[in-house]
Amino acid sequence: MPDGIPHRLRRLALVGVPNCGKTALFNALTGSRQKVGNYAGVTVERKVGTLRTPAGHSLEVVDLPGTYSLRARSPDEEVTRDMVLGRRAGEAAPDLLLAVADATNMRSALRLVLELGRTGRPLILVLNMYDIARHRGIEIDIAALEAGLGIPVIPATAVRKAGMQALWDKLDSLAARGLPPAAENSWAPPGALELRAAQRTADRLIKQAVRPPAKPHTLTNRIDNVLLHPVAGLAILLVILFVMFQAVFTWAAPLMDLIAGGFDALGARVGTTLPPGLIQSFLQDGVIAGVGSVLVFLPQILILFMFILLLEDLGYMARAAFLMDRIMGGAGLHGRAFIPLLSSFACAIPGIMAARVIDNRRDRLTTMLVAPLMTCSARIPVYTLLISAFIPHRAILGVLSLQGLVMFGLYAAGIVSALAVSLAAKLLFWRHAPSPPFMLELPDYKMPRLKSVTIGLYTRGRIFVKRAGTTIFLATVVIWALATFPAPPPGATEPAITYSFAAMIGNLIHPLLAPVGFNWQISVALVPGMAAREVAVAGLGTVYAISGGGEAQIGHVLAQQWSLATALALLAWYIFAPQCISTLAVIRREAGGAKWMWLAFGYMLALAYVAAFVTYQGAVLLGWG
Ligand SMILES: Nc1nc2c(ncn2[C@@H]2O[C@H](COP(=O)(O)OP(=O)(O)OP(=O)(O)O)[C@@H](O)[C@H]2O)c(=O)[nH]1
Numbered sequence: 001m002p003d004g005i006p007h008r009l010r011r012l013a014l015v016g017v018p019n020c021g022k023t024a025l026f027n028a029l030t031g032s033r034q035k036v037g038n039y040a041g042v043t044v045e046r047k048v049g050t051l052r053t054p055a056g057h058s059l060e061v062v063d064l065p066g067t068y069s070l071r072a073r074s075p076d077e078e079v080t081r082d083m084v085l086g087r088r089a090g091e092a093a094p095d096l097l098l099a100v101a102d103a104t105n106m107r108s109a110l111r112l113v114l115e116l117g118r119t120g121r122p123l124i125l126v127l128n129m130y131d132i133a134r135h136r137g138i139e140i141d142i143a144a145l146e147a148g149l150g151i152p153v154i155p156a157t158a159v160r161k162a163g164m165q166a167l168w169d170k171l172d173s174l175a176a177r178g179l180p181p182a183a184e185n186s187w188a189p190p191g192a193l194e195l196r197a198a199q200r201t202a203d204r205l206i207k208q209a210v211r212p213p214a215k216p217h218t219l220t221n222r223i224d225n226v227l228l229h230p231v232a233g234l235a236i237l238l239v240i241l242f243v244m245f246q247a248v249f250t251w252a253a254p255l256m257d258l259i260a261g262g263f264d265a266l267g268a269r270v271g272t273t274l275p276p277g278l279i280q281s282f283l284q285d286g287v288i289a290g291v292g293s294v295l296v297f298l299p300q301i302l303i304l305f306m307f308i309l310l311l312e313d314l315g316y317m318a319r320a321a322f323l324m325d326r327i328m329g330g331a332g333l334h335g336r337a338f339i340p341l342l343s344s345f346a347c348a349i350p351g352i353m354a355a356r357v358i359d360n361r362r363d364r365l366t367t368m369l370v371a372p373l374m375t376c377s378a379r380i381p382v383y384t385l386l387i388s389a390f391i392p393h394r395a396i397l398g399v400l401s402l403q404g405l406v407m408f409g410l411y412a413a414g415i416v417s418a419l420a421v422s423l424a425a426k427l428l429f430w431r432h433a434p435s436p437p438f439m440l441e442l443p444d445y446k447m448p449r450l451k452s453v454t455i456g457l458y459t460r461g462r463i464f465v466k467r468a469g470t471t472i473f474l475a476t477v478v479i480w481a482l483a484t485f486p487a488p489p490p491g492a493t494e495p496a497i498t499y500s501f502a503a504m505i506g507n508l509i510h511p512l513l514a515p516v517g518f519n520w521q522i523s524v525a526l527v528p529g530m531a532a533r534e535v536a537v538a539g540l541g542t543v544y545a546i547s548g549g550g551e552a553q554i555g556h557v558l559a560q561q562w563s564l565a566t567a568l569a570l571l572a573w574y575i576f577a578p579q580c581i582s583t584l585a586v587i588r589r590e591a592g593g594a595k596w597m598w599l600a601f602g603y604m605l606a607l608a609y610v611a612a613f614v615t616y617q618g619a620v621l622l623g624w625g
């Protein structure tokens with residue numbers, strides 16, 4: 001930064017403690033739709049967007065992971081530190097820091113602001129969540145705060161875009177006038193003494209500028225007395241999870257029937273309008289049977305995410321982490337592993353990246369290695385297909401559906417195995433290393449916001465449909481081609497697919513998988529299933545459509561052709577199987593080495609094989625072969 005000359009404002013960075021609304025403000029300023037959530041550690045990498053002020057200035061805005069101090073401890077906090085200090089290679093330092101604070105909880109926020117002041121960079125403080133502060137009757141003397149801190153302070157409510165005008169005006173005037181010359185950077189990693197001194201200063205400022213409400217806020221405490229109760233709280237958590245899986249099955253059914261009916265009608269239409277031949281087979285058996293068999297699962301995925309998003313926004317997830325801490329700690333997992341593992345229900349990739357909030361490498365590695373065991377949404381199609389085909393649609397005790405119960409069991413199996421594997425890792429590799437204590441700030445409960453839940457659902461839905469249209473479509477085309485060519489010799493008596501490349505490949509792999517009860521069709525579907533788990537469903541759809549099962553819906557075909565033992569073995573396989581390739585690639589990147597990727601691949605493949613073997617042989621013994 002050149003000294004003495006007014007500096008042009010081009011780039012600003014959002015800095016603040018976790019969960020104060022930085023990303024909400026980023027979205028309000030730039031019109032982006034980055035994920036916000038009511039727990040610490042939602043943002044783990046930097047995101048850049050453009051802000052156009054009313055006066056027409058175009059500014060670059062950087063959203064950063066939350067941190068309590070620039071003395072970074074975990075990889076996500078290092079991103080923030082390096083960005084603020086301009087240490088990131090190939091990237092300009094921010095000209096202005098937009099410090100964000102939660103107006104209802106300013107203690108650690110102001111301590112951070114004091115620390116940011118030492119970097120010498122121009123600072124503005126945005127007092128976010130002003131709506132909640134007002135609602136609770138907290139009175140804040142903005143002028144006193146400005147005088148005490150020596151920087152502009154702007155109240156705002158990011159989720160309603162309130163206070164943006166004042167912020168824009170400020171930014172416009174700075175952009176027009178130029179920023180004052182940069183002061184000297186005197187920041188050095190603060191020690192415990194300095195942090196304590198800064199906290200005293202912050203507390204003094206708060207005492208001068210903030211008048212707490214006459215009636216203190218107790219709603220969160222009252223709810224927490226129940227929800228955090230060691231016994232009642234865990235019971236409520238289990239009930240919530242259970243209702244979630246029941247809903248996934250029962251609520252989705254009518255919508256799924258509708259979509260399946262649509263694809264059946266479309267297939268029939270193609271069958272009657274096009275002459276029999278390659279094009280008809282490609283559209284009917286390849287595209288419609290393959291992609292259609294995956295798209296049917298959209299309602300289930302949306303219902304599951306509706307629950308997760310609502311609970312996240314409510315602030316319940318941090319409580320769930322708190323409740324699970326004892327159990328997870330017993331299994332050698334860090335308390336902060338909860339959110340990464342929870343995110344893995346959507347997909348292991350964001351889950352593995354969320355492990356960046358864990359500050360020690362050993363715990364981070366364990367979390368990354370077990371994250372793929374959590375049931376990601378790509379397994380839903382496989383699970384649902386097999387459950388609907390093989391598990392009777394029956395009520396237990398009048399209210400619970402057996403199918404929902406099995407689904408719950410599969411999710412539980414994923415969680416239990418993740419705990420078991422991390423316990424094994426702890427015992428094998430780092431038995432003697434003590435676990436650091438876990439500090440977690442519990443956010444206040446907030447009413448879930450319709451808008452952010454809708455945006456979250458839309459984002460998940462779009463990812464799913466996009467995958468169906470790209471990865472899954474491509475894989476389906478490949479499988480169709482493999483299952484169609486070469487054409488059977490003249491006078492052939494078997495179904496055409498018996499002579500195809502697919503059958504050759506399937507028969508080649510089949511001997512390896514026969515002990516676990518898989519037929520050659522499953523063997524064919526598993527290979528492209530490495531690209532994405534749902535592809536296995538699409539693959540089965542295509543393979544069986546070409547085999548000419550006669551029935552449109554793949555579930556009915558499977559129910560006729562497979563034994564229960566085979567279906568159960570495939571379910572067991574899918575709890576553990578090391579798919580997809582992108583997850584393995586992310587483990588390699590985040591863990592910093594191919595050996596971790598191979599370790600994950602190897603142990604999951606071994607578990608999958610053993611689990612499927614035991615399940616199959618056990619089921620055969622029970623007479624389900
Ligand atoms: N009522 C109210 N809620 C807000 C406001 N700003 C953010 N929130 C909510 O507060 C929660 C946290 O918001 P985020 O934007 O994810 O917070 P963050 O600072 O980016 O959090 P990390 O990325 O985890 O550091 C979300 O549930 C938001 O919907 C606000 O001004 N008013």
Ligand SMILES: [Mg+2]
Binds near residue numbers: 024042
């Ligand atoms: Mg964020």
